[in-house]
Amino acid sequence: MLASYFSGKIKMPTTSALTLTNQQLRLAIRKQRAALPPHEQQHLSHKATRHLSGRALFRNARYIALYLPVKGEADPTFLRKLTHPRQQIYLPVLSPFGGARLWFVLWNEHTRFRLNRFQIPEPLPHWRYSRPARWIDLVITPLVAVDKHGSRLGMGGGFYDRTFSFKRIPANNSRRPYLCGFAYAFQQVESLPQQPWDVPLDAVTSDCGFFQFNTRLY
Ligand SMILES: Nc1nc2c(c(=O)[nH]1)N(C=O)[C@@H](CNc1ccc(C(=O)N[C@@H](CCC(=O)O)C(=O)O)cc1)CN2
Numbered sequence: 001m002l003a004s005y006f007s008g009k010i011k012m013p014t015t016s017a018l019t020l021t022n023q024q025l026r027l028a029i030r031k032q033r034a035a036l037p038p039h040e041q042q043h044l045s046h047k048a049t050r051h052l053s054g055r056a057l058f059r060n061a062r063y064i065a066l067y068l069p070v071k072g073e074a075d076p077t078f079l080r081k082l083t084h085p086r087q088q089i090y091l092p093v094l095s096p097f098g099g100a101r102l103w104f105v106l107w108n109e110h111t112r113f114r115l116n117r118f119q120i121p122e123p124l125p126h127w128r129y130s131r132p133a134r135w136i137d138l139v140i141t142p143l144v145a146v147d148k149h150g151s152r153l154g155m156g157g158g159f160y161d162r163t164f165s166f167k168r169i170p171a172n173n174s175r176r177p178y179l180c181g182f183a184y185a186f187q188q189v190e191s192l193p194q195q196p197w198d199v200p201l202d203a204v205t206s207d208c209g210f211f212q213f214n215t216r217l218y
C-alpha cells in the first residue's frame, strides 16, 4: 500500500507518502499495524530481529536500548534473549522532569514497571539504574514510518528527536548512540517531509532486511 520497501532495491510506492500529511500517514500505518494478527506480528518481528542480531553493531554494543511494543508495534524484545552477559538492556522512560525527553533505565530481572501516561509499561525511574542517552551504544527506536534517507516519523511527541538532538550538532562528533529503527517492511516509505528538528536514523531493520543510511552528519 504505502510502502516502498527500500531495503536492497528500491521499488516505487503505489502511493507516495508525500501526498499524505504526516498525520494521515500516521493514522494509515498505525491502523495497518494494529490490524496484524498477533502471530504475524511475532513472525515479522522475529525476521526483523534476525536481520540485526548477527551484525557487529549489535554484538559489539554494550549498552542497548529497546522498547516495549504497544498497539501492534514491531516487537524488538527477542533481542534481549540474544544478548550475552556483558550486554545491558535499557528501556525508555518519560523524563519525570518533563521536557518531553526520554531517560533510559536498566531492564533486568529485578526491574519493576508502571504504566506511563500513554499506557506504555516503563521501568520505575531511578537515577542509579539510569544511563544518559549519549552513553547508550545502540538505540532500537520505535517508529511509525521511515523513508529511504533515514527520516523517521514517530508517534508525534517528539521524544526521540528531543532526546537525541545532540547528534545533529557536528561539533559533538557523536557517532553514539547508533540509532536503528525497528519496523515492519510496510512502514518503509519512499519519502517523508523533513523537519528541522528531525534526527535521522543510522539504519532500520525490518522483516525485509537491514538497511544502513548514508546520513552521517559528523
Ligand atoms: N512502545 C513505544 N514506547 C515509546 C514510544 C513509542 O513510540 N513506542 N515513544 C516514542 O516517542 C515514547 C512515547 N511516545 C508517545 C507519544 C505519543 C503517543 C500517543 O499519541 N499515544 C496515544 C494518544 C495520546 C494519549 O493516550 O494521551 C495514541 O496511541 O493514540 C504515545 C507514545 C517512549 N516510549
Ligand SMILES: Nc1ncnc2c1ncn2[C@@H]1O[C@H](COP(=O)(O)OP(=O)(O)OP(=O)(O)O)[C@@H](O)[C@H]1O
Pocket (backbone or CB within 6 Å): 152, 153, 154, 155, 156, 157, 158, 159, 160, 161, 162, 165, 195, 197, 198
Ligand atoms: N529538538 C527539539 N526541540 C524542540 N522541539 C522539538 C524538538 N524535536 C521535536 N520537537 C517538537 O516535537 C513535536 C513533535 O515532533 P514530531 O512530529 O517529529 O515527533 P515524532 O518524531 O513523530 O515523535 P516521537 O519521537 O515521540 O516518536 C513537534 O511539534 C516539534 O516542534
